[in-house]
Amino acid sequence: MHCGFVALIGAPNAGKSTLLNKMAGAKLSIVSPKAQTTRMRILGIVMRQQTQILLMDTPGIFKPKRKLDEAMVSAAWTGAVDADITLLLIDTIYGLTEENIEIINKLKETSRRIWVVFNKIDKINTQKLLPLTEEITALLPIEKSFMVSAKTGSGVDDLLDALAEDLPKGPWLYPEDDLTNLPDRLLAAELVREQIFMQTHEEVPYSVTAETESFKERPDGSVRIDVTIYVLRANHKAIIIGDKGQKIKMIGERARKELNRLLERPCHLFLIVKERKGWDGEKARLKAIGLE
Ligand code: GDP
Ligand code: K
Ligand code: MG
Numbered sequence: 001m002h003c004g005f006v007a008l009i010g011a012p013n014a015g016k017s018t019l020l021n022k023m024a025g026a027k028l029s030i031v032s033p034k035a036q037t038t039r040m041r042i043l044g045i046v047m048r049q050q051t052q053i054l055l056m057d058t059p060g061i062f063k064p065k066r067k068l069d070e071a072m073v074s075a076a077w078t079g080a081v082d083a084d085i086t087l088l089l090i091d092t093i094y095g096l097t098e099e100n101i102e103i104i105n106k107l108k109e110t111s112r113r114i115w116v117v118f119n120k121i122d123k124i125n126t127q128k129l130l131p132l133t134e135e136i137t138a139l140l141p142i143e144k145s146f147m148v149s150a151k152t153g154s155g156v157d158d159l160l161d162a163l164a165e166d167l168p169k170g171p172w173l174y175p176e177d178d179l180t181n182l183p184d185r186l187l188a189a190e191l192v193r194e195q196i197f198m199q200t201h202e203e204v205p206y207s208v209t210a211e212t213e214s215f216k217e218r219p220d221g222s223v224r225i226d227v228t229i230y231v232l233r234a235n236h237k238a239i240i241i242g243d244k245g246q247k248i249k250m251i252g253e254r255a256r257k258e259l260n261r262l263l264e265r266p267c268h269l270f271l272i273v274k275e276r277k278g279w280d281g282e283k284a285r286l287k288a289i290g291l292e
């Protein structure tokens with residue numbers, strides 16, 4: 001038996017959550033084209049050749065502006081420190097950006113073993129990767145590098161095989177058929193937040209946190225889930241509710257469909273929106289989303 005922690009580290013939108021989901025073969029972490037969609041560390045549990053690979057998705061690394069940002073970035077670095085192997089994800093569309101150079105400089109201090117994963121190769125000419133690999137190895141000692149498309153899955157099997165072979169001997173830390181450490185009530189809140197990231201714009205998604213207030217199994221096998229959406233400002237509340245409640249209805253419908261699929265039973269999802277100034281500085285709110 002082998003078992004070990006693997007952290008996914010990288011700039012916002014490098015594709016960390018998409019890769020986690022692809023490697024786990026299930027949607028565990030929410031994805032959107034917007035930076036800072038992922039706020040907490042989510043563990044994906046992948047069994048491969050008698051190895052339990054504990055994959056840690058992390059928030060992207062960026063310059064923190066507020067308390068929530070600080071907690072997110074610090075969650076990402078804690079992931080790197082705890083890991084047996086750190087996968088540094090590079091979005092090959094952009095290559096070695098300033099952001100990546102800063103991450104690389106800090107990785108030198110936090111991580112012992114670093115593998116580079118070049119992502120989004122479905123979008124580029126892979127010949128461009130040779131000079132990019134050279135640039136990176138000049139800055140950072142890396143053990144291995146991989147080319148993948150988290151979206152199409154190309155290269156992902158090779159990466160999983162390499163991890164399975166490399167992780168240390170040790171007992172499995174989770175039951176064999178567990179997929180994640182994320183509780184269902186947190187998953188429900190995350191799926192609501194994902195829809196808000198997909199369906200609202202500018203500063204609105206960053207104004208939002210979602211918390212599951214109650215999660216009740218019904219005798220007929222379905223489940224009733226009540227989620228509260230907190231926003232920082234009254235006008236954001238109005239935007240999320242939308243004209244005649246159209247927006248909140250759409251958010252609820254799409255999140256419910258995903259929930260039905262992931263929880264494998266009918267879900268009744270009830271959403272309410274509340275204005276709560278300064279939630280992003282409150283300890284209790286940060287704790288509720290797995291930060292702090
Ligand atoms: P994260 O912020 O690093 O977790 O990135 P996400 O997983 O949320 O992905 C950010 C965006 O990049 C989303 O729109 C994804 O669909 C897209 N994306 C991720 N991986 C790939 C890939 O391999 N190819 C392409 N074309 N897009 C990708
Ligand atoms: K994202
Ligand atoms: Mg993410």
